[in-house]
Amino acid sequence: MSIKVYGIKNCNTMKKTFDFLAEKGVDYDFIDYKKQKPSAPLLEGFLEKTDLASLVNKKGTTYRKMSDDQKSALENEETAIPILEENSSMIKRPVIVYQDGSLSLGFDPEVIEGKLK
Numbered sequence: 001m002s003i004k005v006y007g008i009k010n011c012n013t014m015k016k017t018f019d020f021l022a023e024k025g026v027d028y029d030f031i032d033y034k035k036q037k038p039s040a041p042l043l044e045g046f047l048e049k050t051d052l053a054s055l056v057n058k059k060g061t062t063y064r065k066m067s068d069d070q071k072s073a074l075e076n077e078e079t080a081i082p083i084l085e086e087n088s089s090m091i092k093r094p095v096i097v098y099q100d101g102s103l104s105l106g107f108d109p110e111v112i113e114g115k116l117k
Helices: 012-023 040-047 068-073 077-086 109-116
Strands: 003-007 028-032 095-097 103-105
Touching: 003 012, 012 109, 040 077, 068 077, 103 109
Parallel strands: 003 028
Antiparallel strands: 003 095, 095 103
8 A cells, every 4th residue: 555645736845846756765655636526435534633823825925815714713613624624725735645544734744755655
């Protein structure tokens, strides 16, 4: 089984991730949110292993354009999941799920390399 990498293909952070994984010779399955929207069960699975504040990308333009009410809805799992399903660019990238079931968020070469061992 290879690792699974979730994100958006044209994202610069994703390109760094792809380059890093290729450099390390790591096989992976890429799931592009633009072609396959994240489902509620997938997001719930992520949230079993990380917290909502870490999963939500608050640095992106999509988040910054939201109203205060929408932003506050992202602080509760029940109301956040439907928003993240429809606005996948608001999910931190990449989400990498490793063979042991653990995950990492964002491009951090040291964390990724440590999890690959």
